[in-house]
Every structure is written in C-alpha cells, then in structure tokens.
Amino acid sequence: MRTAAVCALLYAATLPAPPAAVPVPPAVSVSVSVTDGVDRAEAGRRLDYRITVHNLGAHDVHRARIEQEMPATTLSATAAGGTVGGHGTSRQKAVWHADLPAHDIQVFTAGAVLGAPRDPDTTAAPGTLRAASTVCVYAGPSAAPTACSGNLDDLPTARPGPERRDTWVWRGAAALVSALFVSGAVRAVRRGRARRSG
Structure with a gap:
C-alpha cells in the first residue's frame, strides 16, 4: 500500500503544472x-x-x-x-x-x-x-x-439674400424695351388717326 502511494506521488510530481489562469480585466462602466x-x-x-x-x-x-x-x-x-x-x-x-x-x-x-x-x-x-x-x-x-x-x-434656415446686380441689369433692359415698344405703338396709333382725319 505504501509503495502504491509513493508511486502515485512520484507520478504526480512528474506531471506538468496546470496553466496559470489568465487575468480577466475588470469590466469598465x-x-x-x-x-x-x-x-x-x-x-x-x-x-x-x-x-x-x-x-x-x-x-x-x-x-x-x-x-x-x-x-x-x-x-x-x-x-x-x-x-x-x-x-x-x-x-x-x-x-x-x-x-x-x-x-x-x-x-x-x-x-x-x-x-x-x-x-x-x-x-x-x-x-x-x-x-x-x-x-x-x-x-x-x-x-x-x-x-x-x-x-x-x-441652425437658422436659409434667408433670401440681397438681389444680385445682374438681376437689376436684366430688369432695366426689360423696362427699356417695354418703354420703346409702348412709345412706338403710341406713335403708330397717332399716325393712323392723322391719316384718317386728313
């Protein structure tokens, strides 16, 4: 019995040690x-x-x-x-x-x-x-x-900004064309009336 116990102890001593537990990092909260x-x-x-x-x-x-x-x-x-x-x-x-x-x-x-x-x-x-x-x-x-x-x-929504210069240029040109057209139309009407009355 003693011989078996001694053999068991000697056999256990020759076995490799179990691996060390890997440390687990603490949970972060x-x-x-x-x-x-x-x-x-x-x-x-x-x-x-x-x-x-x-x-x-x-x-x-x-x-x-x-x-x-x-x-x-x-x-x-x-x-x-x-x-x-x-x-x-x-x-x-x-x-x-x-x-x-x-x-x-x-x-x-x-x-x-x-x-x-x-x-x-x-x-x-x-x-x-x-x-x-x-x-x-x-x-x-x-x-x-x-x-x-x-x-x-x-953030504020988009606001209308000042009108651009080219917009004013186009508006001025349109007004000039309209004025010339109206002026020409008035002259044509006057000439027609003058011919009829003459």
Whole structure:
C-alpha cells in the first residue's frame, strides 16, 4: 500500500503544472454627457461645451481617451487641457487623455466657433440643419468606444439674400424695351388717326 502511494506521488510530481489562469480585466462602466447650454446656433457664434465623464465602476480606468467631434461648420476649436486636430470645416476634433479613478467624475471643456457660410444667401453649410457634436470615451487601446453622447443645436434656415446686380441689369433692359415698344405703338396709333382725319 505504501509503495502504491509513493508511486502515485512520484507520478504526480512528474506531471506538468496546470496553466496559470489568465487575468480577466475588470469590466469598465463609464458614462459621458455633453452640452453647450444653448438650443440654437448660427455662423460666427462661439459654442462652449461642457463634457462630463463619470467612472461608474469600482476600478480605475487608466489612460482613457475622450474624443469630441466638432460640428461640421466649425471654423476653429479649442480644448482646455487637450489637443485639437484637423484643419478646415468638418474635420475638427478635440482629444483628451486622462485617468478616471473609480466612482470619480471629471469635467472637460471645449469651444467651437462656427464658420461663415459658403454662400452669402444661407446661414449654414449646404444641407446642414443642425450643429451636431459627438463625444466618445475609449478605455485602453480599444477601437470601440465605451460610451458616447451628443449635442444638437438648431441652425437658422436659409434667408433670401440681397438681389444680385445682374438681376437689376436684366430688369432695366426689360423696362427699356417695354418703354420703346409702348412709345412706338403710341406713335403708330397717332399716325393712323392723322391719316384718317386728313
């Protein structure tokens, strides 16, 4: 009996150890909200955004990335404590990197100035009815966001602009032609009457 037990122990000692358990990263639970405090915007106005990120989980989130896509008509943008990338309208993006302690709330601020309209007869970029901004939080190197939120502001509809000069030229030419035609018609009528009476 002792011999069998010793053999079993020796055999067990020669077996490879079971693989170590792979550590599972803690689940990330984050919420984000964004607001600029207004409901309507227009060209030339500065919008001040307040972004609130809340780590709802019991574990710290290290090197989180917070990205804000600015409205399509943005001419210039700022991000306190972050960076702004992109040039020209529809390409402005603000980015922050931050550690999010467990149960902590952090606030980020950004600003955007809406660009002047391309066409003087409109107050927004063609096809744009709202100034939309989206904010997403990325935890770690993942390409998928952990949380996203957005903000929409109404833009004024197109307004009729001043009439162009060529419109006035055509109107003046039409009035001149009409005046000459009427004048010629009046002369013809007078000549006809004079012939009849003579």
